[in-house]
Amino acid sequence: MPSVSNSHKTNEIAVSVRGLGLTYTTAIDRRPTLKARVKSLGRGGKQTRVIRALDEVNLDVEYGQVLGIIGSNGAGKSSLMRVIAGILPPTQGRVEVYGSVSTLLALGVGFNPSMSGRDNVYLGGLAAGMSRVEIDSHFEEIAEFSELGDAIDAPMRTYSSGMYARLAFSVAATVRPDILIVDEALSTGDAKFKEKSLNRIKELRSDDRALILVSHAMATLEDVCNDVAWLHKGKLVQRGEPKTVIDAYREFLQVGKSAAIDEDV
Amino acid sequence: MSTPTQVYEPFRAGLPPLRRYWKSLWSRRTFIAEYSRSELREQHFDSAFGQLWLVLNPLLLSAVYFLLIVIIRGSSDSTRYAHLTATLFLFYLVANSLTGGVKSITAGQRLILNTAFPRIMLPISAVVIAIFKFLPTLAVFLVIRTVLGLPFSWQMLWAIPVLLTTMLLALGLAVTISCINVYFRDIASFLPYMTRTLLYLSPILYEAADLKPKLKTLELFNPLFPILDSWSRALVHGQAPISSHLLIALGWAVGIFLVGTYFFLSREREFAVRL
Numbered sequence: 001m002p003s004v005s006n007s008h009k010t011n012e013i014a015v016s017v018r019g020l021g022l023t024y025t026t027a028i029d030r031r032p033t034l035k036a037r038v039k040s041l042g043r044g045g046k047q048t049r050v051i052r053a054l055d056e057v058n059l060d061v062e063y064g065q066v067l068g069i070i071g072s073n074g075a076g077k078s079s080l081m082r083v084i085a086g087i088l089p090p091t092q093g094r095v096e097v098y099g100s101v102s103t104l105l106a107l108g109v110g111f112n113p114s115m116s117g118r119d120n121v122y123l124g125g126l127a128a129g130m131s132r133v134e135i136d137s138h139f140e141e142i143a144e145f146s147e148l149g150d151a152i153d154a155p156m157r158t159y160s161s162g163m164y165a166r167l168a169f170s171v172a173a174t175v176r177p178d179i180l181i182v183d184e185a186l187s188t189g190d191a192k193f194k195e196k197s198l199n200r201i202k203e204l205r206s207d208d209r210a211l212i213l214v215s216h217a218m219a220t221l222e223d224v225c226n227d228v229a230w231l232h233k234g235k236l237v238q239r240g241e242p243k244t245v246i247d248a249y250r251e252f253l254q255v256g257k258s259a260a261i262d263e264d265v
Numbered sequence: 266m267s268t269p270t271q272v273y274e275p276f277r278a279g280l281p282p283l284r285r286y287w288k289s290l291w292s293r294r295t296f297i298a299e300y301s302r303s304e305l306r307e308q309h310f311d312s313a314f315g316q317l318w319l320v321l322n323p324l325l326l327s328a329v330y331f332l333l334i335v336i337i338r339g340s341s342d343s344t345r346y347a348h349l350t351a352t353l354f355l356f357y358l359v360a361n362s363l364t365g366g367v368k369s370i371t372a373g374q375r376l377i378l379n380t381a382f383p384r385i386m387l388p389i390s391a392v393v394i395a396i397f398k399f400l401p402t403l404a405v406f407l408v409i410r411t412v413l414g415l416p417f418s419w420q421m422l423w424a425i426p427v428l429l430t431t432m433l434l435a436l437g438l439a440v441t442i443s444c445i446n447v448y449f450r451d452i453a454s455f456l457p458y459m460t461r462t463l464l465y466l467s468p469i470l471y472e473a474a475d476l477k478p479k480l481k482t483l484e485l486f487n488p489l490f491p492i493l494d495s496w497s498r499a500l501v502h503g504q505a506p507i508s509s510h511l512l513i514a515l516g517w518a519v520g521i522f523l524v525g526t527y528f529f530l531s532r533e534r535e536f537a538v539r540l
Contacts, residue, residue: 016269024535024538025538026538026539031450032448032449032450032539033449033450033451034449034451034452034455035451037449082537083273084273085379085380085381086271086273086381087377087378087379087380087381087537088537088538089273089274089275089276089534089535090273090274090275091275092275093274093275094272094273094274095272095273096269096271096272096273097269097270097271097272097273098268098269098270099270100270101271110375111372111373111374111375111376112303112304112372115303115304115307119299119303119307122299122303123296123299123300124376124380126293126295126296126299126300127376127380127382127386128380128381128382129289129292129293129382131295132295132299155307
C-alpha cells in the first residue's frame, strides 16, 4: 500500500475482521504436474484436499494497540495475517482495513536469490506499491539497521539465514506503515540483533499505529503487547489481557511455564 | 468513522474489478522497469562482453542453421541468409518470453506469499526482459542487411506494426504459460520441445512461399506463421506484407492475449495457496 499520511487517533479502528472464514484447496501431490494428472485420470482419484484455515474469526484491532497472536503451528496465524494484508482473499466474511499495511513486505525481500540485497529491497518495496523516492529515503536506514555492511550488494543466495532475517526485519521496521505486521520469521537472528529488534518494536509502539506481532516467544509478547489473541485450529479461542491469555494458553499446552516456551525461538 | 482504505471480501469466479486492477498495476510500473534492469544486470548484460554474448548467441545460431540450409539444399544466397537471421531473431523474442514467463509466477513465490500486488506484473517483466534482449539483435540484423547489400525501402516500416503484434502475442503467451505452470509444474520441462517444434513449423529455415501446398494448413494453426512471413517480407524483401496475413496475425495476438489474460486474472487470487 502506498503510505497514507493522514494520522490516526488512539482507539480508532485499524482493522476489522468480521466472520472471517478461509478455506483452500491444496494439491495432494507435492508438486502438481501434468504427468501425475494424466496418470491418475482413469482412477478418478482426488487431486486436492480442502483445508479450513480460518473459521468464523471476529477480531478488531485499534490504533494504539499492540496485538500479539499466539497459537500452535497450523492454527491459522499466518493465514489471518495474509488475509489482513490482502494476499489471500477470504472465503467468507469481511475484512476492513483503515490505513496502510506493511503487507509483510519484508518477507518478500529476497524472492530473487541471485540478486543483491539492495536490488531485493527495492523490488520488494516497489511490488508493495512504494515509490522509488520513498525507498531511496529509507534505504540508508535499512542498510544501517541490518548491519549487513558490504554484504548488502552481494547476491542474497550468499546470505546466511540470520542475515536474511536481519534484512527482512530492517525493511519491516524502517518503512513506517500505519499497521505493521511482524510475523515470527522476522524475529530470528543472534541475541544482540534480537534485542535490537525488540527495542525497535517498542519504539514503534505509538498512538497512531497498530502493531500485530505473531510469535511463539511468550515472554516477549507479555513484555511488548497490550492485547493478545489466541488462535487454535482456525478459531479465535480467547482474546484479552496478555497475561491472562498467555497463561490460559500455557495451561492448554500443559507444559506450564517451562523454559521451552519462554525461550525466544 | 472514516471509510476503510481496503475491504477484502470473498470473490466470485471471474475477473477482479478491472479499473482498480489497472490502477494498481500502473502505479507499480517502476517495478517492471526495475525488475528487468536488475535481471539484465544480474545476467551481466550491462557489461561489454555480456552485450557481445547477447548478439553473438543468435548470430552463431543463425550461422549453424545457415550451414544446415546449405547442406540440405546444396546452395543458398544472401537473401536467404537475411531471411534466416531476421526471422530467427524475432522468433527468439517469442521463445525468450515463453522461457522467461513460464517460471515467473512459481519463482516469485516469496513475493507472492508476502506482498499484495497484481501478479500479472511478473510475466510482463519477463516479456520486457525478452524485448531488451531482442533490441540489440535487431541492430545486428540491420548491419547484416547492409553488408549483404539488400536495398532499403520505405516498405520496411511495415516491420513496426508486425513487431508490435509480436510483442502482444509474446505477452499473451507468457501470461498464459506462467498461469498453466502454477497448476502443472512440468510444463516448464516440456517447453523446450514445444519451442523447438514451433521453430520448425514456422517459416524460418524456409520461406513461406516455398511451402508445399499439402502443408499449407500449417499456416492456419501457427500464429507465428503470418507474423514471420510479414516480418520477412517487410524487412528482408522490402515489400508490403500480405494484408490478410497481417490481420490473421493481429487476430491471433489479440485472441491469445485476451484469453490468456482472462484465464490469468480469474485465477491469480488463488496463486498464493497453490504455490
